Amino acid sequence: MYTLREPIKISEAIERVMSFSKEGGEEWVDLAEAEGRYLARNVTADHPVPPFDRSPLDGFAVRSEDTKLASADNPVFLKVVETVGAGHVSTETLRPGEAVRVMTGTIMPENCDAVVMFELTEEIEENELEWIKITRPFxxxxxxxxxxxxxxxxxxxxxxxxxxTSGVIAVLATFGYDKVPVTKRPVIGIYATGTELLEVSEPLQPGKIRNSNAYMVISQIRQAGGEPVYFGKLKDDFNLCYQAVEEALDKVDALITTGGVSVGDFDFLPEIYKKLGAQLLFNKIAMRPGSVTTVAEKQGKLLFGLSGNPSACFVGFELYARPWIRKWLRSPKPYLQTVKGRLTVDFPKANPFTRFIRSKVAFEKGRVIAEPIGMDKSQVVTSLAYADALVAVPGGTRGYEAGDDVDILMLMTEGSSMPLRDPEKQRK
Amino acid sequence: MYTLREPIKISEAIERVMSFSKEGGEEWVDLAEAEGRYLARNVTADHPVPPFDRSPLDGFAVRSEDTKLASADNPVFLKVVETVGAGHVSTETLRPGEAVRVMTGTIMPENCDAVVMFELTEEIEENELEWIKITRPFxxxxxxxxxxxxxxxxxxxxxxxxxxTSGVIAVLATFGYDKVPVTKRPVIGIYATGTELLEVSEPLQPGKIRNSNAYMVISQIRQAGGEPVYFGKLKDDFNLCYQAVEEALDKVDALITTGGVSVGDFDFLPEIYKKLGAQLLFNKIAMRPGSVTTVAEKQGKLLFGLSGNPSACFVGFELYARPWIRKWLRSPKPYLQTVKGRLTVDFPKANPFTRFIRSKVAFEKGRVIAEPIGMDKSQVVTSLAYADALVAVPGGTRGYEAGDDVDILMLMTEGSSMPLRDPEKQRK
Structure with a gap:
């Protein structure tokens, strides 16, 4: 009934998951649809930038030798023979004593080698001819x-x-990528398990709770860059669950279930993985919440068994499923970025396992600080809504004090190329 | 032709834009469609959490008084009369000496007031009856x-x-929000102006460049939370541009144009705003890039005239259009978040205007550092792709050195309730 499980280190769990990483295939999408996708190939410049010698400002293109002797006492007058807007090409080949009025971005007219900005000239009209007066050499x-x-x-x-991102789109457009090579999103299936789960639209009933994990995980998958496919929720019935998981696995690149991984009588996922013939990567990790997070593999496809507890489910996804998805997308930074920062509150209670506390990152005089919001019971619900980081409080025999340095796992940054290391105790 | 413009402070420009802020109307969308939208109303709990007294773990629900005298020497044996899974409700009313096997999340059976976890009991089967042995009081x-x-x-x-976000979705689901009240997105029109602009799919031609700003701004609008409507690109023709802008304004909540705001002969936007009878908020800001960013207002609608230079266009959007959009969405943090951080390189050259350098934020031993990527000419193109922050280098008579503290405007964080202040010179 109750089976003892051997907890493994967090870093070891990540390593086991990532040992089954793959890279997805490539597809070409319209530039207008490319936002948020991941590049499958390097982007190269199809032309030099600037594509031609050009004026970076509004002014007059001149032959520098004409201005060689110009000074306030000895101004030089040049005849303006043409006005060229950006996108147009000058038709003139300049002779000595001539200038062309050019706008920002204009290709340099033949024979010109310098631009004099409007502000440094004086314009003179005489006999319907236009002249500029230049009082310094260029x-x-x-x-x-x-x-x-x-x-x-x-x-x-x-x-x-x-x-x-927006900036990448600008670069793609500049170099003519109206179609963009992106990595196909991994298709991630989701089943929420538990007889206690109600639809979100249902009124509450005694002993039941609404199914919040599925919608949360759908969103987490999208944020990670995957394509979620929600299969629905499952009652605690072994055969029903087994069949559903087996069939779903054919349709996805990875399958996430929520619930059913603990040691309860109706926690069927471990048994289902066994019956499937899936290889168990781990079923216990030295962390809280989410210690029962269970991952198995069958024919190269991963089965992520996340906890049914919302916080544990959230953390389990971010630590183990997210890097696997990002790696599929060829991201060079698939892992959560870890930043050192200062705790704002005490954690007097020691805990044998590393704890991940949902937190908000703030900055104070150039320093990173972490404000835990998932500590008090009264914050459990809302902490999920407001967390943009996880503070890692290492397991050990002592507690932590405000002012201590801790590892902060950033949920909103691009990520890191370095896998998470097991947080270790340290004092300021 | 060349008109002198009086530059105003950045903070003043932001204030003028935000003096025309509005809040959008409300609409209800399906929870599955709500990701990335902004809540139009407070979310309230439709039930307490937990909704009932419940077991937080897998174990046995007991009457604590039955365990009062339990110890290793004097164990207490309780008869297990029922097993209840999460989502089910016990049918038993416990009598002295009885226990109910409960799973995580189970509603507490009648008469029980404590839960003993599996790990702290021993299970005994005798004559087809199940007993648990308890060796400490609860x-x-x-x-x-x-x-x-x-x-x-x-x-x-x-x-x-x-x-x-994913976490907010979890909370919404928990409290039965299958429909979510969100603020309608502001509809933001975009016109790219300039005869030099080619379609992204067109081969390069002498004197021309591809239209990258429009696609970049479309993406920036989406990231800010607005709904972009791209009207296309316009040649440098006053009447054409005037008519296009006038007609577009009827269809949008705000209109963004790129290009046409400098002092060139074909920079028609200022004249167009005049002819429209729009009120000019400013046409010059003491900043680089983007000093020519021009904003006007007509009948409560804003006309953002962004520069045609990609970097200036990008910065102009983030500083002025983004907070206006976020305010429309009722965000309490519409402004870019400013964080103090340390420069990694020298800026020896002084500049009268504050400069915004596209940068990448990094963290080093708990400190925020800013690595400029938009300084060298060779980085101009790619700096847009990789920037996640803008370093504000205040204008003044001196340059800056590596190690100096500067203001870092974070592009990827939630934002700030505080409008940007004009960066001021400071040394470490």
């Missing part, structure tokens, strides 16, 4: 953006695995 | 989660204006 190249000075043709400008 | 309330100890019915559990 050197060849002054205020000219040279072809390729930012990027050479063929340069890698963004590496594969990058998440497609 | 107090009333031991290992019982009391009704309402986390949340009382009617409590506000999430405040309006919160962005709907």
């Amino acid at each position: 050197k060849a190249g002054d205020y000219v953006s040279k072809q390729g000075e930012e990027t050479k043709e063929g340069d890698i400008v963004i590496n594969k695995g990058a998440c497609i | 107090k009333a309330g031991d290992y019982v989660s009391k009704q309402g100890e986390e949340t009382k019915e009617g409590d506000i559990v999430i405040n309006k204006g919160a962005c709907i």
Whole structure:
């Protein structure tokens, strides 16, 4: 009935999960649909930047040698022979004593090698001819953006695995990627298990709770970059659950269940994994919440058995499922980023297991601080809503004090290339 | 032709924009569609949490008084009269000497007031009857989660204006919000102006560049929480642009244009705002890039004239359009969050205007550091892709050195309730 389980280290659990990591296939999507996807290939420049010598400002393109002797006492007057807007190309080849009025971004007219900004000239109209007065010399190249000075043709400008943000979209557009090579999202199935689960729309009944984990996990999968497929909820019935899990596994790249992994009589997932012939990676981790998080593997597909407790479910997903999804998407930073920071409150009670406390990150005079919000019972519900980090309080024989340094796992940053290490006790 | 513009402070520009802030209307969406939206109302608990006294673990519900004298030398034996799974309700009313096997989450059976976890009991089967052996006393309330100890019915559990994250979704589901009250997204129109603009799919031509700003801004609007409507790109033709802007304004809550706000001959936006009868809020800000960012207002609708330069366009959006959108969504933290951090490189050159350098935030031994990536010309293109912050280098007569403290504007965090102050010079 009650089976003793051997807890493994957090880092070991992550390593076992990641030993089954894979990379997804590639597909091309419209630029307008690419936001939030992950690049499957390096992005290269299809042209130099700037693509041609151009004016970086509004002014006059000139031949620098014409200005060589210009000074306040000895101004030089140049005749303005043309006005060229950005996107247009000058038709003139400049002769000595001439200038072309150019706008920001204009390709440099033939024979010109410097730009004089409007603010440094005086414009004079005489006999329907336009002149500019220049009172200082300019050197060849002054205020000219040279072809390729930012990027050479063929340069890698963004590496594969990058998440497609607003800024990445700008770069993709610049280099003509109207179709973008992205990694196909891993399809992650979800089953919520437990006879106690009601639909969200149902009124509360004695002994029952509403199914919140499934919707939370759907959202976590999307945030991680996966494609969630929700199969529904399952009553605590072994055969029903076994069949559902077996059938679902054919349709997904990985399957997440919530609930049914503890030591209760109706916690069937461990037995289901066994009957499936799946290889158990672990069924106990030295952490709280989520110590019963259970992961198994069958034919290269992972079965994540997350706890039915909402906080444990949340933490289990972020620590184990998220990096697996990010790796599938070729992210070079699949792991949660760990940052050192200072605790704002005491944790007087020692605990043999590392605890992850839902927290809000703040900054104070250049320092990272962590404000736990998942400590008091009265905060359990709302702490899930407001947490943007997990504070890792290492297991051990002593408690922690406000001001101590701790590891803060950042939930909202891009991530890290380094797998989480088991947090270790340290004092300021 | 060249008109002198009076630069105003950044904080003043933000204040002028925000003086025209509005809050959007409300709509109800399915929980499954609510991710990333903003709550239009406070979320309240429709039931206490826990909804009933319940067992937080797998074990045996007992009458504590039966265990009063239990010890290793004097064990107490209780008869297990029923097994109750989560979601089920016990049918028994316990008599002295009896216990009920309960699973995590089970409602406490009548007459029971403590839970003994599996690990602290020994189970004994005798004559097809099941007994448990208890070797220590338990107090009333031991290992019982009391009704309402986390949340009382009617409590506000999430405040309006919160962005709907995975954790918020869990809370919404818990309290039966299968439909969620969210703020309608502001509809933000976009026109990219400039004869030099090519479609992303077009091959490059002399003097032309691809239209990257529009796609970037569409994504920025989405990230801010708005609904982008892209109207296309416009050639530098006054009448064409005027008509397009006038017609677009009827269809949107705010209109963003890119390009056409500088002092070039074809920078028509200022004249268009004038002809529209729009009130000019400002046309020059003491900042780089983006000093020509121009904002006008007509009948309560804002016209954001962003620069055509990609970096300036990006910064102009984040500083001025984003907080306006977030305020519309009732966010209590509409402004970019400013964090003090340490520079990693020198900025030897002084500049009269505050400069915003696209940067990557990192953390080192609990300290925030900013690694500028938008300084060198060779990084201009990719800096947009990788920036997750803007370092504010205050204008002034001196440069900056590595190790100096600067303001870091965080692009990826939730935001701040405090408007940006004008960065001021400071040394470590």
